[in-house]
Amino acid sequence: MSTNTAPRLPHDARLRQLADEVWDAVAASDEYAATELILRALDEGADPESVLLDVIARVQGKVGEEWAANRMTVAQEHAATAINERAVGAVSVHPAARTAVTRGRITVACVDGEWHALPARLLTEVLKLRGWRVDYLGAQVPSPHLIAHLHTTNADAVALSGSIATRLPTAHAAITACQAIGVPVLVGGAAFGPTGQYAKLLGADAWAPDARSAADRLAHGPLSRPLPDHQQFDDLPHLGDQEYTLVARNSASLVRTVFNALEAAFPAMAAYDDLQRERTAEDLAHIVEFLTTALYLDDEALFTWFITWTAHILDARGVPVQSLPPALNLLAGELKDFPRAVRILRRGTEALAAPHATAAGTTV
CATH class of the missing domain: 1.10.1240.10 (Methionine synthase domain)
Incomplete structure (x- = not known):
C-alpha cells in the first residue's frame, strides 16, 4: 500500500x-x-x-x-x-515535563550582578526532569539572601551560574559563604572558564560545562558537605599586594582620567559625537573591570582574551580598533606603581598586535 x-x-x-x-x-x-x-x-x-x-x-x-x-x-x-x-x-x-520528585533538593541561583539567567533556568528545568526538587532564585542573587534561603531549606547543594567573568570575585564570596554553612557548591557558566579553571581556583566543590553535565554530576552522587571553615580567603595569596583592592576602589577615577587623555592620544576621537563618546567611556569601564578581575585571579590570559574579543566586537561594528592600544598604554601609565597591572596591560597590548587579533576568541 x-x-x-x-x-x-x-x-x-x-x-x-x-x-x-x-x-x-x-x-x-x-x-x-x-x-x-x-x-x-x-x-x-x-x-x-x-x-x-x-x-x-x-x-x-x-x-x-x-x-x-x-x-x-x-x-x-x-x-x-x-x-x-x-x-x-x-x-x-x-x-x-511533569516528573515526580525522587531525589533531594537543589538551589539554583545566579551570582550577584549576573543578569544572564537563562542558563540557570535551563539547568533548573533539567534537574526537575531528573527528579530533583529545585529552588530557582533567578538572576543576580545577593549572597546574604542566598545564605538566608539555604538556612531554611536544607539544600543538598547550590548550583551557582555565572556568564560574565567580572562577577568572579562576587562568586568567590558566594562560594565561601555557602561552604561556611556546610552546603557544597557546583558552579557553571562561561565565567568559570572553558575548562573550569576558575571554579577550581575559587574553591568550588564541582564544576560543569553545561546543564546536562551538571545534572549528570549531581546524579552521580552527592557532593561532599564542606566542614566549617573549609574555605578561606587566604587561598589567593597574590591579593596580599593590594593591587586588586586599590584598582577596584579607584576604577571610576581611572576611567575618567584615561577618557580625558585619550583624545590627545587618539586624535580621531575628537570627531566623535556624544553617543560615540558615551560608548567609548563604557568600553573603558569594561576594560578596567576586566583588569581588576584579572588582578583578582592573577590571570593574564583572561584579560588578553577579553581585549581581543573586544577588538572583534568593535571591528564588527566598524569602530576603529586602533583606539585600544593607546587606552591600554594610558592605563599602564596611570598604574605604573602596580607591577601586576602593568604586566597584564602590556600582555593585552601585545595580544592586539598579534596576527588575527580581531578573531573571536574562546568564550570565558
Missing part, C-alpha cells in the same frame, strides 16, 4: 530541524510561532530535556553569535532571549 507520509528523520536531525524552525520564529520576534513549535514537538513525543538543551539552548547560542557579529541589536537580542525564556516556561508546564 503506497502512502504520502514523508520518511521520519533521525532523532538528531529532527532536533536540528526544530532548532532551525524555532530560530526563524525567534529572529522574527514571533513568540507564538516559537512556542507553538516547541509545544507541538512535545505533543509528538520529543524528549523535554532534548528540547531544552538541543533546541532552545542552541537557539540562544545563535542569538549570542548574531549579536557579536553585529547582525542583531541589543534590543533584538533582549527580545529574542525573552522569547526563549517563555519557550522554556512552555516546556516546564507541558504534561511531558
Whole structure:
C-alpha cells in the first residue's frame, strides 16, 4: 500500500530541524510561532530535556553569535532571549515535563550582578526532569539572601551560574559563604572558564560545562558537605599586594582620567559625537573591570582574551580598533606603581598586535 507520509528523520536531525524552525520564529520576534513549535514537538513525543538543551539552548547560542557579529541589536537580542525564556516556561508546564520528585533538593541561583539567567533556568528545568526538587532564585542573587534561603531549606547543594567573568570575585564570596554553612557548591557558566579553571581556583566543590553535565554530576552522587571553615580567603595569596583592592576602589577615577587623555592620544576621537563618546567611556569601564578581575585571579590570559574579543566586537561594528592600544598604554601609565597591572596591560597590548587579533576568541 503506497502512502504520502514523508520518511521520519533521525532523532538528531529532527532536533536540528526544530532548532532551525524555532530560530526563524525567534529572529522574527514571533513568540507564538516559537512556542507553538516547541509545544507541538512535545505533543509528538520529543524528549523535554532534548528540547531544552538541543533546541532552545542552541537557539540562544545563535542569538549570542548574531549579536557579536553585529547582525542583531541589543534590543533584538533582549527580545529574542525573552522569547526563549517563555519557550522554556512552555516546556516546564507541558504534561511531558511533569516528573515526580525522587531525589533531594537543589538551589539554583545566579551570582550577584549576573543578569544572564537563562542558563540557570535551563539547568533548573533539567534537574526537575531528573527528579530533583529545585529552588530557582533567578538572576543576580545577593549572597546574604542566598545564605538566608539555604538556612531554611536544607539544600543538598547550590548550583551557582555565572556568564560574565567580572562577577568572579562576587562568586568567590558566594562560594565561601555557602561552604561556611556546610552546603557544597557546583558552579557553571562561561565565567568559570572553558575548562573550569576558575571554579577550581575559587574553591568550588564541582564544576560543569553545561546543564546536562551538571545534572549528570549531581546524579552521580552527592557532593561532599564542606566542614566549617573549609574555605578561606587566604587561598589567593597574590591579593596580599593590594593591587586588586586599590584598582577596584579607584576604577571610576581611572576611567575618567584615561577618557580625558585619550583624545590627545587618539586624535580621531575628537570627531566623535556624544553617543560615540558615551560608548567609548563604557568600553573603558569594561576594560578596567576586566583588569581588576584579572588582578583578582592573577590571570593574564583572561584579560588578553577579553581585549581581543573586544577588538572583534568593535571591528564588527566598524569602530576603529586602533583606539585600544593607546587606552591600554594610558592605563599602564596611570598604574605604573602596580607591577601586576602593568604586566597584564602590556600582555593585552601585545595580544592586539598579534596576527588575527580581531578573531573571536574562546568564550570565558
